Amino acid sequence: MSAPLDAGPFFHGTVADLQVGDLLVPGRPSNYRPEVLMNHVYFTALPDGGGLAAELAAELVGGGASPRVYVVEPTGAFENDPNVTDKKFPGNPTRSYRSTAPLRVVGEVTAWTRLTPEALQAWRDRLISLPPDQRGEIVN
Structure with a gap:
């Protein structure tokens, strides 16, 4: 796996x-x-990528959960996320990472691009359309 692209x-x-x-x-x-x-904590260098993760999590949790995006700093080493890097999106264009060390919250982002109801539905449909054995597959 290649070295992380972001600092x-x-x-x-x-x-x-x-x-x-x-x-x-x-x-x-x-x-x-x-x-x-x-086994890892996941994060991204893209605020809207954090927003996407938050909105999908809110969708799955339900009950009116509010999606939130936090600015975090790794406290240890991290790597490109193999769940997306070179598996689904060659070269890590999603700028997604993971670490076995904790992430420290250093702030909250309030200005991130929210998904439209149509875009959120498209993500739902995409996840549902995956074969059951690939739905939520995680390289842990």
Whole structure:
């Protein structure tokens, strides 16, 4: 796998209500497959990529969960996310990363591009159209 392309800033999308200084740590359930405990914490160098992750997580959690995007800093080494890099999008154009070390929340982004209802539906349809064995497949 190639070396990470970015030095930051980095973003993490979620429905969790976090504060500056909080740590995001591995070992938590996946936003997309709650039965899977994640060995890594995922993040991106694109604020709107964090927004997409947050909106998909809110969609899956339901109950009116609010999508949020946080500015984060890795506390240790990180790598290109193999779930997208060279597997789905050669060369990491999504600028997605993961780490086994915690991410520290250093702020919240309030100005990110929200998905239109049509775009969110397109993502839903795309996820549903995958064969069951590929839906939510995670290289953990």
